[in-house]
Amino acid sequence: MNYNSLYKLVSTRQATIGVIGLGYVGLPLSILFSKKGFKVIGFDIDKKKIEQIDKRKSYIDRISSKEIAYILKKGFCTSDFSNVLKCDFIIICVPTPLKKNKPNLEYLKFTIKNIKNFLKPYQAIVLESTSYPGTTREMIGSLLDKKFNLGKNFYLGFSSERINPGFNENSINKIPKVVSGYSEKCLEIIKFFYKKSFKNIVPAKSLEMAEFSKLLENIYRSVNIGFVNEMKLVADKMGLDIFEILKLAKTKPFGFQAFEPGPGIGGHCIPIDPNYLHWRAKKFGIDTKFIKLSEKINLEVLKFIISKINFIKKNKNLRKNFNILILGLSYKKNVDDLRESASLKLIEYLNKKKINFQFSDPYVTKKIQTRSIDLSKKSLKLNKKNLKKFDITILMTDHDAFNYDLIYKNSNMIIDCRGRYSIDNKVIRA
Structure with missing residues (x-):
């Protein structure tokens, strides 16, 4: 040989x-x-x-x-x-x-x-x-x-x-x-x-250039998602809709690439990989500020969702044992991938606060077991009767399989993290 x-x-x-x-x-x-x-x-x-x-x-x-x-x-x-x-x-x-x-x-x-x-x-x-x-x-x-x-x-x-x-x-x-x-x-x-x-x-x-290029690809996304999530927080304080703003910005044919805001980040590439370069850069005396700042902002989005839950609870005078429906557990639409999912982080919070919840996800058919969650609940079938049971419906992952008209017509209040609905007296952004 x-x-x-x-x-x-x-x-x-x-x-x-x-x-x-x-x-x-x-x-x-x-x-x-x-x-x-x-x-x-x-x-x-x-x-x-x-x-x-x-x-x-x-x-x-x-x-x-x-x-x-x-x-x-x-x-x-x-x-x-x-x-x-x-x-x-x-x-x-x-x-x-x-x-x-x-x-x-x-x-x-x-x-x-x-x-x-x-x-x-x-x-x-x-x-x-x-x-x-x-x-x-x-x-x-x-x-x-x-x-x-x-x-x-x-x-x-x-x-x-x-x-x-x-x-x-x-x-x-x-x-x-x-x-x-x-x-x-x-x-x-x-x-x-x-x-x-x-x-x-x-x-x-x-070898090192190839390894670096992979991290650069993922950090590029992480930083830009962090940026647009921060813009979402700013727009919300001003009473403006970030998704409508993005529609306008997308019409520019040069110098702009749109990234979508969401309920947080998930998968392996965005939450994990940037930290590999941040850690390595420290060995060379470099503090990669953009990496850690975008990570911080992307994690703060969960607090933003929680603030919206509390806002509805206060303004709608919800009963003490109110119910929440989470739409979508996977970290992105149309997949069954739960790695570092923002929905799982939300579930951790709801469990900690002993808030009643159920979820619906057509791609999650097995029992969920992670390092911090042992969830024996099964995905809820979406129909008129089931949707009306919940005080708040939170759209975390916008799977194409969801019937969005059915959800809108039969939900009491919707927290929309994906820009699927127009804002009105039933829908708020997060």
Whole structure:
């Protein structure tokens, strides 16, 4: 086995691809590689996921069970990391959460620990998990350099994932793919590999530039969402409707890109990723003020919603045991993704204050268990009778599946966090 052999395996689609972490990034990626003719071995420590895949069943709402079957045409999924020996390319897609507002790379460290004894010459590892600039070189490169001649008989790179949950899981190959390598030789083989599955490959000049670019993309959104949420607070104090203001601003064909205000931020990219760069920047003596300010504003939106609840309670003379209906639990519309959802943060508050509530979300069909919530309630079916039971209906996530006319006609008061309704004696903004 040599570099040319690996090149040939990719060229003839005989290379075996190991994908570690079969979540929101790893599963769509495994399906894509399988569709492109490669044998894929999927790895995950969650044995329930492996069982589901073996049964040809999907555990992510936007990915059909039919798509899962592609992986099993040539490959298989397992929790046994010794199968890394059979792989030519190893793609790491494990979670990178926060712990006390600092990067928590325990899943990446666990992965490296579990695969290091099964690595062999002329394999390639690509990190797709989002992390701070320097992670790939320092955490993976330093380990590989002790065992291999990195860049000559082993290849390392970073490639940022660009999956937009609910929109492009089944078309990720159409999104430009940023790739990078530990050395020119690493970049060459990694670029060639991704070209077999993605339409447009964008090479970065270094691992760190590629890692930084991913964080920059997400921080750009975080800062702009923070800005428009602050504008919402200002407009509300002036008695103005931010959504109507945005309609006017959007008519400018240059120099303006609209971001929508909402009930807070969710997912992984916006609440988590900016803190990775903030933490790293501190090591270089830089205090990234925009990152922390936007985070602060986006968290304050929850207080804004609570103030609206209290406003209605006071002005409508609600009974002591009033009822609230939360519309939408996922962090964005038309998906089942609850990661860092603003709705869950609102539920934490309602639980703490012992306020009665129920929720309706067509995408949430299972019991909800997070680090801070154990919710046994089921999603409420929306009909005339059920809607009238609630003193306040809060639109948190504007799923297209909701019947907005039905909701408006039969709700007593609506707190609209998404701009679906015009403001009147029944609707207020938050």
